[in-house]
Amino acid sequence: DQQVKQNSPSLSVQEGRISILNCDYTNSMFDYFLWYKKYPAEGPTFLISISSIKDKNEDGRFTVFLNKSAKHLSLHIVPSQPGDSAVYFCAASETNAGKSTFGDGTTLTVKP
Amino acid sequence: DAGVIQSPRHEVTEMGQEVTLRCKPISGHNSLFWYRQTMMRGLELLIYFNNNVPIDDSGMPEDRFSAKMPNASFSTLKIQPSEPRDSAVYFCASTRTENGYTFGSGTRLTVV
Numbered sequence: 001d002q003q004v005k006q007n008s009p010s011l012s013v014q015e016g017r018i019s020i021l022n023c024d025y026t027n028s029m030f031d032y033f034l035w036y037k038k039y040p041a042e043g044p045t046f047l048i049s050i051s052s053i054k055d056k057n058e059d060g061r062f063t064v065f066l067n068k069s070a071k072h073l074s075l076h077i078v079p080s081q082p083g084d085s086a087v088y089f090c091a092a093s094e095t096n097a098g099k100s101t102f103g104d105g106t107t108l109t110v111k112p
Numbered sequence: 113d114a115g116v117i118q119s120p121r122h123e124v125t126e127m128g129q130e131v132t133l134r135c136k137p138i139s140g141h142n143s144l145f146w147y148r149q150t151m152m153r154g155l156e157l158l159i160y161f162n163n164n165v166p167i168d169d170s171g172m173p174e175d176r177f178s179a180k181m182p183n184a185s186f187s188t189l190k191i192q193p194s195e196p197r198d199s200a201v202y203f204c205a206s207t208r209t210e211n212g213y214t215f216g217s218g219t220r221l222t223v224v
Contacts, residue, residue: 034212043116043203043215044155089155091212099145099168100213102155 003027004092006103014111019077021106023090026071030092034100035064035075038087047088048075080110118204118216125223130192133219136185137206145213146179146189147203155203161187194223 005024013019021035031052036044050057050064050073057064063076077084087107091100117136125131137144145160159169161181169179176195181187191198201220205213 036212036215041217043205043217044213046212046214049212099157099160101157102147104154 001026002104003030004090004101004103006088006090006106008106009104010107010109012109012111013080015082016079019075019080019084019108019110021075021077021088021090021108023073023075023103024071025073025092027092027094027101028071029094030101032093032095033064033066033073034091034093035062036089036091036102037084038089038105044089077108080108082110082112084108085110116204116206116214116216118202118219120219121217122220123222125194125221127195127223128193129223130190131194131198131221131223133189133202133204133221135187135189135204135216137187137204138214139185141206141208141214142184143207144181144187145205145207146187147205147215149201149203149218158189158202191221194221196223199223 003026034049035047037047038044048059048062048064050066055066066073087105089105090103093100119134143162146158147155149155158171159179164181179189199222201218203218205215207213
């Protein structure tokens with residue numbers, strides 16, 4: 001039973017356009033959600049998070065949206081840059097310092 | 113801050129041998145996690161510690177796997193005896209409270 005799902009294994013966008021990465025979860029006890037970015041041969045790097053009391057959180061070009069009723073979150077990157085090309089993992093936890101459950105990742109390719 | 117330090121970066125060993133992976137978390141972080149990444153199962157949590165105490169080891173696949181955290185600055189993950197199916201990238205991560213984990217660069221283990 002996969003509790004965090006990223007249904008799109010890959011996404012390709014043009015530089016300057018918006019990238020939208022999606023994530024669904026099944027565990028209603030999750031109340032803290034995170035996005036990580038991973039380059040080859042490196043560990044994942046924390047990108048942005050959102051608590052369940054919010055529906056949006058912004059950090060520069062990155063915005064995370066949370067729809068609790070749909071158990072869905074998304075990461076928007078605007079404008080996309082070639083350096084954003086990486087694997088993006090969605091993660092969820094029941095507290096903001098407890099163990100996180102990760103999705104399988106989405107490989108984003110931003111074309112110049 | 114040197115980040116989370118894992119050693120070795122790569123390990124190739126023969127089936128049946130003992131393997132020890134090492135991790136130095138970020139100073140001041142009180143939670144430490146061991147994750148394993150494979151193509152089939154993605155990023156899966158093996159075990160995590162809080163204040164050096166194992167909190168959840170339900171992800172440890174078998175008795176062949178063991179983990180210790182003798183102090184706040186060091187943790188080991190041991191596999192004895194190793195098997196080819198243990199081949200994966202093993203990540204250590206640490207965190208204090210909010211804003212996600214800091215991952216190490218991982219140890220790529222190959223058991224032949």
